[in-house]
Amino acid sequence: MASCTACGFGWSWVLSDGRLKCRRCGHRWRRRSLWDASRLDSRTKTELVQRFVWGVPVYRQRFSLAASRPARERFYRLIRFAMAQAEQLREPFEGSLECDETTFGGARKGKRGWGAAGKVIVFGIIKRNGLVKAEPIPAHDRASIMQVIQAHSREGSLYYTDQWQAYATLRLRGDHVVIRKEKGRPVGRDHINGIEGFWSYAKNWLYPYRGVPKKFFHLYLGETCYRFNHRDEDLKPLIIKLLKATAFEEIDINPVQVS
Numbered sequence: 001m002a003s004c005t006a007c008g009f010g011w012s013w014v015l016s017d018g019r020l021k022c023r024r025c026g027h028r029w030r031r032r033s034l035w036d037a038s039r040l041d042s043r044t045k046t047e048l049v050q051r052f053v054w055g056v057p058v059y060r061q062r063f064s065l066a067a068s069r070p071a072r073e074r075f076y077r078l079i080r081f082a083m084a085q086a087e088q089l090r091e092p093f094e095g096s097l098e099c100d101e102t103t104f105g106g107a108r109k110g111k112r113g114w115g116a117a118g119k120v121i122v123f124g125i126i127k128r129n130g131l132v133k134a135e136p137i138p139a140h141d142r143a144s145i146m147q148v149i150q151a152h153s154r155e156g157s158l159y160y161t162d163q164w165q166a167y168a169t170l171r172l173r174g175d176h177v178v179i180r181k182e183k184g185r186p187v188g189r190d191h192i193n194g195i196e197g198f199w200s201y202a203k204n205w206l207y208p209y210r211g212v213p214k215k216f217f218h219l220y221l222g223e224t225c226y227r228f229n230h231r232d233e234d235l236k237p238l239i240i241k242l243l244k245a246t247a248f249e250e251i252d253i254n255p256v257q258v259s
């Protein structure tokens with residue numbers, strides 16, 4: 001909850017017009033949106049959203065713009081926060097779901113980037129022909145994947161997974177179809193091509209960002225999910241709307257500890 005902007009008290013009411021009212025001093029204030037949290041002018045922000053949508057990293061923006069590089073980087077981070085939060089709040093999936101885990105990074109030598117310190121393990125769920133959710137997990141074990149499955153899917157779903165033992169308890173939660181593979185190819189008609197398609201989408205998309213700090217990886221992954229889930233829409237107006245609708249004080253995304 002946001003602290004009072006007059007006295008700093010941490011407890012407030014939400015008024016019907018969306019403003020907050022301090023429970024101690026009665027001061028009223030309007031929550032700051034992510035859009036307003038950047039002091040850049042609207043034209044610059046709109047231009048930056050466009051460049052973000054096109055996938056132009058800040059370090060490739062050599063041409064002049066009325067914003068310093070740190071201000072542009074901060075604005076990009078606000079966009080990623082908004083996207084990651086929107087994806088985290090997306091309601092749980094139900095129906096036919098594919099689950100799978102993969103790793104990002106780890107192959108690069110040297111000290112730069114999240115890949116340098118090791119791999120990031122990511123767990124993903126995709127609705128057949130539809131939306132995806134993916135999150136970094138702290139370990140490659142049953143507890144970690146079940147936590148994501150419980151948070152992001154409804155009981156009674158039909159789960160398609162590979163043969164990994166960690167999925168064994170899924171049959172207690174819903175129906176479970178195990179995809180057997182021989183020499184990397186599924187046996188029979190069932191498959192988990194959907195989630196595998198998302199992995200290659202994400203790895204391609206994140207490739208130019210291989211130098212990002214590991215502590216921000218979850219934001220980049222959230223961005224990738226958002227882009228994938230809105231792949232048939234015009235992202236620019238969507239992102240501007242999202243930034244204006246998201247309160248700066250309510251951003252609360254816990255990065256998963258990656259070892």
Ligand SMILES: [Zn+2]
Pocket residue numbers: 004005006007008009022023024025026027
């Ligand atoms: Zn107050």
